[in-house]
Each structure stands twice: as C-alpha cells, then as structure tokens.
Amino acid sequence: MDPSLFLIQALNAVQYGLLLFLVASGLTLIFGVMGVINIAHGSFYMMGAYLAFSLAAFTGNLLTTVVVGLVLTALIGGLLEWALFSHLYRRNHLQQVLLTYGLILIFESLRSSFIGDEVHSVPVPAWLDFSVPLGSVMTYPAYRLFMSAVCLLVALGMYLLIHRTRLGSQIRAGASNRDMVQVLGINIDWVYRLVFALGVALAAFAGMINSPVTAVAPGMGAQMLIVSFVVVIVGGIGSVWGALVASQLVAFADTFGKVFVPDYAGMAIYLVMAIVLVWRPEGLFKS
Amino acid sequence: MKSLITSRERAAAIMVFLVALAVFPQFDQEFYTELVTRVMVLAIFAVSLDLLLGYTGLISFGHAAWFGIGGYVLALLGTKYQITNNLWLTLPAAMAITAVASFIVGLFVLRTRGMFFIMVTLAFAQIFYFLFHDVKALGGSSDGLNLRGKPTTEINGWVPFELTDTNTLYYFVMVLLVAVLLFMALLLRSPLGRALQGIRENEHRMAAIGFPVLRYKLAAFTLAGSLAGMAGHLYAVLSGGVNPELMSWHQSADVLLMVILGGMGQLWGGVIGAFSFVLLQEILSVMFKQWHLWLGTVIVLLVLFLPDGMISIFGRIKALARGRNP
Numbered sequence: 357m358d359p360s361l362f363l364i365q366a367l368n369a370v371q372y373g374l375l376l377f378l379v380a381s382g383l384t385l386i387f388g389v390m391g392v393i394n395i396a397h398g399s400f401y402m403m404g405a406y407l408a409f410s411l412a413a414f415t416g417n418l419l420t421t422v423v424v425g426l427v428l429t430a431l432i433g434g435l436l437e438w439a440l441f442s443h444l445y446r447r448n449h450l451q452q453v454l455l456t457y458g459l460i461l462i463f464e465s466l467r468s469s470f471i472g473d474e475v476h477s478v479p480v481p482a483w484l485d486f487s488v489p490l491g492s493v494m495t496y497p498a499y500r501l502f503m504s505a506v507c508l509l510v511a512l513g514m515y516l517l518i519h520r521t522r523l524g525s526q527i528r529a530g531a532s533n534r535d536m537v538q539v540l541g542i543n544i545d546w547v548y549r550l551v552f553a554l555g556v557a558l559a560a561f562a563g564m565i566n567s568p569v570t571a572v573a574p575g576m577g578a579q580m581l582i583v584s585f586v587v588v589i590v591g592g593i594g595s596v597w598g599a600l601v602a603s604q605l606v607a608f609a610d611t612f613g614k615v616f617v618p619d620y621a622g623m624a625i626y627l628v629m630a631i632v633l634v635w636r637p638e639g640l641f642k643s
Numbered sequence: 644m645k646s647l648i649t650s651r652e653r654a655a656a657i658m659v660f661l662v663a664l665a666v667f668p669q670f671d672q673e674f675y676t677e678l679v680t681r682v683m684v685l686a687i688f689a690v691s692l693d694l695l696l697g698y699t700g701l702i703s704f705g706h707a708a709w710f711g712i713g714g715y716v717l718a719l720l721g722t723k724y725q726i727t728n729n730l731w732l733t734l735p736a737a738m739a740i741t742a743v744a745s746f747i748v749g750l751f752v753l754r755t756r757g758m759f760f761i762m763v764t765l766a767f768a769q770i771f772y773f774l775f776h777d778v779k780a781l782g783g784s785s786d787g788l789n790l791r792g793k794p795t796t797e798i799n800g801w802v803p804f805e806l807t808d809t810n811t812l813y814y815f816v817m818v819l820l821v822a823v824l825l826f827m828a829l830l831l832r833s834p835l836g837r838a839l840q841g842i843r844e845n846e847h848r849m850a851a852i853g854f855p856v857l858r859y860k861l862a863a864f865t866l867a868g869s870l871a872g873m874a875g876h877l878y879a880v881l882s883g884g885v886n887p888e889l890m891s892w893h894q895s896a897d898v899l900l901m902v903i904l905g906g907m908g909q910l911w912g913g914v915i916g917a918f919s920f921v922l923l924q925e926i927l928s929v930m931f932k933q934w935h936l937w938l939g940t941v942i943v944l945l946v947l948f949l950p951d952g953m954i955s956i957f958g959r960i961k962a963l964a965r966g967r968n969p
Contacts, residue, residue, distance in 0.1 A: 393758045443947060449758055450702050454903065455946040457896050461939030469933050578892065582769050585762040593758060622773030629766055630751055637754040 360491035365611055371500050373607030374507035378562035379580055380587035380599045381514060382555030388594020389531040389551050392444050395456040398581025399463040400556045403429060404563025405572045406467060409476045418481040418568075425564050426557050433556025437549045445548075464574070473574050478567040503565055510561070511600060518596065527551055531594065583610075586625050590632045592639025601640060657911075664817060668810040677881070680813045682921045683820045684877045689901040689913030690823055691870035696899070697908030698831065699863045700843035701753075704761045704895050705768030709745055709868040711890025713737040713875025715775055718788040718885045730794040730806065730880075737876035738869045744771075745868025749861045765892055776887040787886025794880060806880060816877055820914070823870060827910055830866075839863050843908075900942070 383397045404425060411421040440459070444452050479485075480499045487495035518524040526547050529537045538544045563576075570576070587606050591598030606625045613624030632640060664683075668676045688710055695701040716737040721728035752763045775781050782788040793806040804811045830836045838859050841849045850856045879885045888894065897920065904923075905916025923941070927934035 387758065393761060440943065440947070447946075447950065449761060450696075450903070451946050451950055453702070453704065453761060454900070455943055457900075458939040458942030458946065461935040461942070465933045465936035465939065469936075582766065582892070586766050589759065589762055589766065619777055619779070622777050623770050626766055626770040626773075629763075633751050633754060633763065638759070 360494045363490060364494060364496055365615055366608075367496060367500065367504070369608045369611035370604065371504045371507075372611060373604040374504055374511065375562050375566055376583060376587055376603040376607055377511060377600050378507060379559045380584040380591070380603055381511075381596050382558040383584050384588050384591065384594055384596060384599045385527075385551055386555045387588065389527055390441070390445055390548055392441060393449055393452045393456070394441075394555075395453055395581065396459040396463065397555070397559055397584065398577035398579070399460050400429065400433070400559035400577075401563040401580045402467065402577030403432075403463065404560030405478075405567045405570075405576060406471055406563075407560065408564040408567040409478050409572045410471065412478050422561065422564050426561060429560035430553040430557040433553035434549050436556070437552040441552060442545065442548070460577070463577075467574065476572040478572060480568040497569075499568060503569070506565060507562075510558070514596065523547070523550070583625065586629050588639075589629055590639060592641040595639070595641040598639055598641030661821070665814075668813045673809050676809050676813050678921070678925075680809075680816050680881055681878075682917050683813075683816045684874050684881060685898070685901065685921065686914040686917035687816075687820055687823050687877070688871055688874035688898055689905065689917050690827060690910075691867045691874065691913075692898050693902045693907060693909075693913045694827065694830075694839075694863055694867040694870070696902050697906075697912065698836070698843060699839045699860060700846075701860065701864070702761050702899075703764045703864075703867075704892070704899065705764035705766075706867070706871055706898055707890045707892070707894035708748075708768035708771040709741045709871035710875035710878065710894065710898075711775065711885070711887070712741050712744055712771060713872030714879035714885040714889050715781065715788075715875075716740050716872070717794065717876050717879045718790060719782060721794060722788055722791045723782050725791075728792065728794050730796045731798065733794055734873065734876055737872045741872025741875070742865050742869035746861065746865045749864035749868075753857060753860050753864060765895070768890055768892065768895055772887050772890050772892075775890065782885075783887075785887060787884055787888075789884040790879065793883075812881065816881075819873070819877065823873075824910060824914070831910070835859070835862060 379397065379401050382400075383394060386392055386394050386397070407425040407428065408418075408421055411424055412418075415421050415424070436459075440455065444455060480497075484499045484502050486498050488498050488501065490496045516524075518527060526537065526542050526544075529542075530544050530547050530551075534544055537547075559580075562580075583606065587599055587602045590605060591600075591602030605628060609624045609628045610621065613621040617624070636642075664679070667679060688706075691709075692703065692706045695703050695706070714737075717733045720726045720733050720736060727733065748767050752760060752767060755763050775783055775787075776785060777783045793812075796803055796806065804815070806812045806815065831840070838849065838854055841854070842856055842859060846856055849859075875889065878889070901916035901920045902913055903916070904919045905912035905914065909915075923938070924934070927937050931937050
C-alpha cells in the first residue's frame with residue numbers, strides 16, 4: 357500500500373474512532389454509573405445531526421449551532437432522566453431495554469413527521485473548507501483534522517472532569533455505592549441527572565460535528581448505537597479509558613476492512629468483538 | 644403453566660381457540676386467512692424466544708438472526724442455487740442450519756451475562772444482517788430474493804397437498820404451531836426443561852449442585868434458534884421472498900415485545916403475544932399515520948406503570964377497589 361494513502365486511511369480511522377468515543381463514552385458512563393442499558397443512545401446522536409441540519413439554516417454558523425444544540429440536548433437529557441430514566445435504575449434490564457426501545461420509536465416518528473425521511477447534508481464551515489497537502493500528490497480535508505482535534509480536547513476534558521474534580525469523584529463514588537454517597541450528604545439524584553445529560557450532550561455533539569462529513573439520514577442513530585455497543589463490549593462496561601482504546605480498535609478494523617476486504621467490511625468490527633469475547637468475556641478493561 | 648392443559652377452564656378455552664382457528668379459513672376471507680397464517684408463524688417465532696427469555700432467563704436481543712437465516716435457507720436452496728424446492732428437504736435444512744449457526748454463536752455469547760448478553764446477541768445478529776446484505780453469494784442486497792414459487796410437497800411422485808392454496812398453507816402452519824406447543828410442553832416437563840428453569844431461578848445454585856450450566860444454556864440456545872429457523876422458513880413461504888430486514892434488530896425487538904405482551908414463561912404466551920401484537924399493530928396503523936409514535940408511547944407507559952405485564956392490570960384494579968371500599 358502506498359504510504360500516503362495509508363496515512364490518509366489511518367487519519368480517517370483515528371477521526372472515526374474519536375467520534376465513536378464521544379458516543380460510546382456517554383453510553384458506558386450511563387451503564388457504569390447508573391446501571392442502565394440505554395438502547396436509545398443512538399437516537400441522541402441522530403438528534404444532534406438533525407439539530408445541526410435544522411439550526412444551520414437559522415444560524416449559518418457551526419459554532420453557534422453547536423452551542424445552541426449542546427444546551428438544547430443537555431436540557432432534553434436532563435428532562436428525560438427526570439421523567440423516565442430515574443424510574444429505571446431499580447428495574448431489570450429487560451424493562452430498561454423495552455422502555456428505551458419505545459423511546460427510539462417515538463424519536464424516529466417525531467423525526468419523520470417534523471423533518472421528513474429524506475437524506476440531508478450540512479455544509480462544511482467556510483473557514484475550514486480547504487485541504488491540507490499530504491506528501492506530494494495527496495491532500496486531506498482540514499475539517500476532518502479539526503474534528504479529530506476537537507474530539508481529543510473533549511476526551512481530555514472528560515478525563516479531567518472524572519479524575520480531577522469534585523463532581524468527578526462524586527460520579528465515581530456514585531458508580532460504586534449509591535446509598536453510601538447519599539448518606540454522606542451528596543444529592544446523588546442530581547449527580548445522576550448531570551451524568552445523563554452529559555452523556556446525551558456528548559452523543560448529540562458527535563452527531564453535530566460529524567454532520568458536515570456524513571449524510572444526515574434516517575437510520576443513522578441505529579447504525580451508531582450498534583457500533584457503540586461493540587465499542588462498549590470490547591472496552592468493558594463502565595470503563596471510559598476502555599471506550600477510548602476500543603473505539604480506536606474498532607475504527608481501525610472498520611476503515612482498513614473497507615480497504616482490504618470491501619465485501620466483508622461490515623463484519624470486520626464484529627470479528628474484533630468475537631476475538632475479544634473469547635479472550636476476555638468482560639471486555640479489555642473491566643472496571 | 645408447564646403442561647399444555649392445567650385445568651378444566653383452561654382446557655375449554657384452548658379447545659374453543661383451536662376450533663375457532665380450525666374453522667376460520669372456511670369463511671373464505673383470503674386476506675384475513677393470510678393474516679392469521681402470518682400471526683401463527685410469528686407465534687412459533689415468539690414461542691421459540693420464550694424458551695430463552697421466559698424459561699432460561701436469557702434476554703436475547705438477536706433472535707431475528709435465526710428467523711432470517713431460516714428464510715434465506717429456503718431462498719438459497721430453492722431459488723438462487725435451485726438445488727431443491729422440496730418442503731421436506733428445505734424445512735429440515737433450515738432448522739439444521741440455524742441450529743448449527745446458533746450453536747456456534749451460543750459458544751461466544753453464552754460466555755457473557757446480564758447487560759453484556761443483551762448487547763452481544765444484538766451485535767451477533769448484526770453480523771448476519773450484514774452477511775445477507777453485502778455478500779453476493781448469499782443473495783446479498785437490500786431487496787433480498789424473491790422465491791420462484793412455493794415449495795413443492797412431492798414425495799416420490801405423490802403430492803399430498805399444495806402450499807399454493809391459501810387454506811392449505813394455513814392448516815399446514817397451524818399443524819406445525821400445535822406440534823411446536825406440544826413439543827414445548829413435553830420439553831418443559833423433561834429433565835432438560837426442569838434444569839433450564841432451575842438456571843433461570845438461580846444459576847449459581849444449579850452450578851453448585853453439579854449441573855453443567857453452560858451446556859444446558861447452549862442446548863436451549865440451539866433449540867430456540869432452530870425453532871426460530873422453522874418460523875423463518877414458513878414466513879418466507881408465506882411472503883414469497885426474503886430480505887435482510889427479516890434479521891434486523893427491529894424484528895428482534897418486535898418478537899421480544901410479543902413474548903412480553905403475551906406473558907413470559909407461559910406456554911401460550913407466545914401465541915397470545917403474537918395475536919395481540921399484530922392486532923395492536925393493525926389497529927394503530929389504521930388509526931394513526933405515525934403509528935410507531937403511539938406504539939412507542941404505549942410501550943413506555945406500560946413499562947412505567949405496569950412493569951409486571953398486561954396481566955397485572957387485574958390485580959391493580961382489584962387492589963384499587965379494595966383500597967376504596969374496605
């Protein structure tokens with residue numbers, strides 16, 4: 357393989373992996389901290405992309421769109437936690453699956469009636485709409501580099517939040533013993549609400565910043581959800597660090613699968629998952 | 644609930660139901676005959692999932708994979724490669740191939756438990772979805788394959804019946820549904836069935852008293868896969884074609900809903916569930932254009948307010964009545 361072509365594919369893989377990480381880390385946090393299996397998490401990614409599409413018409417500016425979108429989706433997340441998810445913490449997994457599946461049906465219908473079933477696209481912001489030369493003949497779109505950088509910053513921010521702040525230690529404590537945290541005088545309900553809102557906002561953020569390089573289409577949520585599940589299975593439930601490593605692994609398997617065996621590329625990531633399952637049934641990084 | 648018939652009222656209800664089912668095609672309403680045939684096929688599918696969900700305690704979110712493979716075996720043997728379109732060969736082949744596939748997948752997924760199991764079964768079903776979506780040799784396309792005709796039933800030149808006739812197909816499916824229910828009733832009374840229910844109640848205790856839990860679970864997973872394969876084969880015969888959507892995760896979720904609607908761990912639960920699900924679907928889709936919105940709302944409200952299933956509504960009403968007039 358030509359080295360600069362290889363470099364382009366590797367850059368694509370890193371960027372895709374970081375995007376996956378944003379969605380999967382929210383999913384794994386909600387699993388790990390609250391013990392809820394949230395099938396509707398992909399819908400939040402879809403929601404972000406559609407928000408970017410609808411808001412782009414009003415704001416015409418990616419930054420404003422993202423800020424407005426983040427506030428909106430975090431509010432939606434908090435509201436959903438209060439109205440629905442907070443009742444699920446002590447229920448069994450089957451009921452969690454059912455309720456969140458019901459939510460998917462609701463979100464998809466709302467999307468279909470308000471925006472429609474057509475495929476849309478979102479323009480790349482003008483100030484990032486150029487290509488960086490790579491080697492002598494190849495070029496690479498600047499927006500994708502920008503995305504990778506932003507996702508890395510978010511990942512770093514999450515690390516600092518979880519390991520270096522007071523809220524972070526409350527989140528970690530809440531994951532291991534809810535009742536004890538409450539006895540110590542911390543309002544665990546609000547900690548959970550924040551974690552949930554954060555997870556929703558992260559998934560929506562991924563949907564928003566990815567919208568200029570992908571088609572905004574029905575079914576994108578389900579697609580993302582299942583790949584994120586694979587990331588969580590490979591990385592281990594509840595482990596944010598595991599999600600980071602696994603998302604890169606999955607992204608590289610997918611990207612290079614498409615290069616080498618295009619017919620079977622859809623299955624490459626599941627092959628990685630199957631191997632990890634045999635080797636470590638609870639994921640690479642059991643938390 | 645372990646046997647097919649446990650009390651006189653139950654026996655009467657079942658007889659009435661079976662007689663009604665047997666008489667139904669005589670009204671010559673072709674559309675409704677086909678609809679009920681479809682419901683009976685879905686009932687076999689739901690009963691097969693209940694073996695995992697209700698009796699072994701395994702929440703499989705990928706059961707549609709076996710349903711789809713069962714259908715594809717018929718389409719590949721009978722239409723794409725034209726090896727045989729004989730029912731007596733394709734139906735056993737569909738069941739055998741799904742049994743092998745679910746056995747192999749079972750080796751992987753049964754190593755996990757809880758939340759992991761749900762996600763892993765979903766992910767494995769997705770592999771088959773992509774396999775039949777992308778690989779040309781397996782008829783891979785989003786449109787799927789159209790069958791060149793209903794399977795023949797010829798045995799050495801003798802043709803006992805023709806599946807092209809709507810009513811004949813109906814009775815054939817009905818016979819298979821009753822056979823599956825009888826098989827399940829016997830299975831659940833057998834040592835294997837007892838052990839599976841023991842695993843559902845307490846896996847660690849079963850392991851501690853010496854049951855090879857993994858092997859029992861694998862047996863249940865394989866059996867349930869094979870029965871789902873049978874349902875998938877029948878579904879393909881009925882609809883005259885297959886497509887990858889048969890194994891999509893929506894299909895897995897739908898059959899999960901059927902089992903829960905009808906009652907988990909009840910022999911007739913799958914049957915009641917399939918009928919109520921299709922009824923709910925027909926009613927909602929006639930009443931509302933966006934019927935998924937209402938289906939979703941019904942599901943969310945049911946989980947929030949009736950976590951023990953539809954059946955618990957009677958207990959709740961009784962409790963309310965007692966509370967008001969002590």
